[in-house]
Amino acid sequence: MSHDTYDNPLISRYASREMARLWGAQKKFSTWRRLWVALAESEAELGLPITAAQIDELKAHVDDIDFDAAASYEKKLRHDVMAHVHTYGDACPGAKAIIHLGATSNFVVDNADAILLRESLELVRRRLVSVIAALADFAKQHRALPTxxxxxxxxxxxxxxxxxxTLWCYDLVLDLQEIEHRLTVLKARSVKGTTGTQASFLELFEGDHAKCRELERRVAEKMGFTDSYAVTGQTYPRKVDAQVLECLGGVAASAHKATSDLRLLANRKEIEEPFEASQIGSSAMPYKRNPMRSERIGGIARFVMSLSQNGAATHATQWMERTLDDSANRRLSLPQAFLGVDAVLVIYENVARGMVVYPKVVERHLAEELPFMITENVLMEAVKAGGDRQELHELIRQHSQAAGAVVKQEGKPNDLLSRLRGDKAFAAVDLSEIADPSKLVGRSPEQVDEFLAEVVGPILGRLGGDRAEQEELRV
Known part of the structure; x- marks a missing residue:
């Protein structure tokens, strides 16, 4: 590893090896070669003079890519696709003449990207399910703890x-729905030609429109797609990238929201993220237990969220059938959005599975505010016991103002309940019963049970067997 040049921290520090491999050079260019094989096979099946021996030769060299040769060709030709056409041709001299037959550069670029989008969305889906499961376990454990x-x-x-x-979890459930929708509607570009007219393929098939359509269907099927985009220019609609980036930004926003809550709760010492035995919170303050994982999620999530606007801007500036200013941008935005979301969800699962609750602190904070919250209940019970509603209201107002002054001006505990107990107007009211926190949380415990059974349960039943393996954090 070189220490002389910038190293993307999404690769070196945060994202999983699995997502990094998906967007690596080997995966990308092997996929290009698989597309050239699919094209040659389909063209041969439809009668073009391509031999089985040529196809076998192409298949034999799908993965053994000479990256040095490709770099040399690209330096000379200033064209990445043609550099790899020549590199593949050098490895397959018998098939060299038919590689990329009838195709434009975006045959491999866009179809490969569609495959990478699909596989990356599938990985994000698995990671989402893992975090949903972790949050569901946490919610079940603390279903009835008043706060x-x-x-x-x-x-x-x-x-x-x-x-x-469950609020944190439900956000991810909604994100999962969006991810699955994007997977459902994702299509292949397949074979559309230079400006999307299929003119080159119509020429190859001597004016046979049916064969052009069948070629498109077969290539898409070999790529694992059931359909291709109805019409395109040179590229598949860049609207698709914008939609995917928006979806990933939504996942990032959900994680940001939840871990912002957790950072606030850590400040109150009610809930903390995992903190390891040898972990250092601050180089200057040894006592610190900073919520660095939640902060890291927030930092990466903001970056991913910013890419949503990037995708929309790229789509908006695609002139006519296509302009090339999308290319360099997409090399950055697509992989980094997926690497960022992957990193966010890896850390999120780690946090969700290790959150520590401090019930006594939770109870104390609730007790500090509870007297004010039950005043309406106290009023109603006192009225039921025969009191005058308006007179009781004024008494409670006076006691509340006095108790508030003690808290704010003297820094002492809230003594409203003591004041009410000492007032004979409220002697018939069972203040201990009214102030029981478990009686004030409404249907919260039951809502947790219902949410886990009716929303999370079916998700885990359908997708729980395909969860991503929990990643070990590297920093």
């Missing part, structure tokens, strides 16, 4: 730790 809810980042009606985790 302070927040709206506007201000104390609100109690929820449970498990219910809050």
């Amino acid at each position: 302070l809810g927040f709206t506007h980042l201000q104390p609100a009606q109690p929820t449970t730790v498990g219910k809050r985790a």
